Amino acid sequence: MHLSDPRFLTTSRGRFAWREGGDPEGAPVVMIHGWPESSYCWEHVAGYLKSGLRIIAPDLRGLGDSERTPGKDHYHKAELAQDVIAMLDALELERFQLVGHDWGxxxxxxxxxxxxxxVSQMVIMNIxxxxNLKGNLExxxxxxxxxxxxxxxxxxxxxxxxxxxxxPGAEEPWLRHFLRTWSDKGFPEDAIAEYVRTFKIADTPGASANYYRTFNDDAKRWxxxxxxxxxMPSLYIYGNKDTVIIxxxxxxxxxxxxxxxxxxxxAAHFLQEEQPEKVAGHMNDFLQAN
Incomplete structure (x- = not known):
């Protein structure tokens, strides 16, 4: 399966994009990307997922094709979660399985x-x-x-x-630094091109930086x-060559x-793009399909 081109909807919280793939009548799986990526990060994994799943992949505020909202308060992670919930409500998804990588x-x-x-089941990857206060303090x-x-x-x-x-003006070398150096086995060029495209959207550098500018306040709450x-039953898939999420x-x-x-x-940090078949295999063993 492959993911659609970006689709758009407007909720009370703003205008957001998402991609969809798989079986329209399948079991919903909400897949949330991290920084500095977009919903496209699930494109290669989607090609290996089993039938009977309906993928819903939002673009988070400030990234992908979703709106770039001024003001860092919109980028607290609990607020970004409310954006996603508003999208799922608009799509009339009551119960779903949940996947997230990095900030996603x-x-x-x-x-x-x-x-x-x-949330019936949850998959977390490299974050x-x-x-886990004890582990995070360590x-x-x-x-x-x-x-x-x-x-x-x-x-x-x-x-x-x-x-x-x-x-601005240096989006490609900026992104290539992370996408290539945080990878162990290379990074797909089609994905790099897509992230460069969306990073060139006006106000992306500041909006994406707000994910980190809100981190200290988020951590106090956590x-x-x-x-x-x-x-809910959960699965953690870890790319064991990561130099940031050690x-x-x-x-x-x-x-x-x-x-x-x-x-x-x-794999290193971007495991779903380095090793999409292996990551999808673990998901296929865990996720429930219709």
Whole structure:
């Protein structure tokens, strides 16, 4: 299967894009992308997913073809989750399976936190578990004990005005740096071209930087979730060559779920684009199809 070209809808929260694929009557699977990508990140995985699934892949606010909203408050991850929920309501999706990678994995967790009864199963890929306070503190200590050089881009993006001044006109080398250096086995050129296209949309550098500018406030809120347990069956697929989401992020995650399986693939951060067949294989073993 392949994903459609972007489709658009307007909700009370704004104008958003999404892609769809698979069986229109299949079991809904909502797949949420991360930074600096878009819903296109699921295109190659979709080609290996089993029949009987209906893929709904939103573009998050500020990325893909969704609106670039000024003001960083719109980019708190709980707010981005409400954007997704508004889209699902407009599409009349009551109950669904949920997949998220990178910041999309955080937004997926926020969706599951807001409307747990509507999420039947959850898949998270290469991102922190927001209620894993113990494990995430261990990561912070480990990072601070080293050079922290892998995280330079977060400080760059959090600097007021700097991304807005320096990224326009340099979108392709900016994106290629991350898409190629955060990959272990190469990155598909069609995906790079698509992300360059959407990053050239006006106001994207600032909107995408807001994902990082809101991080500290988000983290303070997540620190209050240490006692939470995800009730839905869950799967964590980990690209084990990641230099940013390091293996320590897996510490203690079994304490955060009622039921969690952890599997690894030989890939770096963008595992769904490096190893789409293997990632889809793990999803096929876990997701329920009609």
């Amino acid at each position: 994995g955080i937004v997926a967790q926020e969706v599951a936190l807001a409307i747990p009864a509507r 922190a578990i927001i209620n 990561v912070i200590k480990k990072v601070r004990a080293g050079s922290s050089s892998a995280y330079w881009y977060q400080h760059f993006l959090q600097t007021p005005g700097l991304p807005e001044a320096m990224i 620190a209050s979730l240490a006692g939470h347990h995800w009730p 293996p320590a992020y897996l510490n203690h995650i079994e304490d955060c779920f009622e039921q969690i399986d952890v599997v690894q693939v030989e």
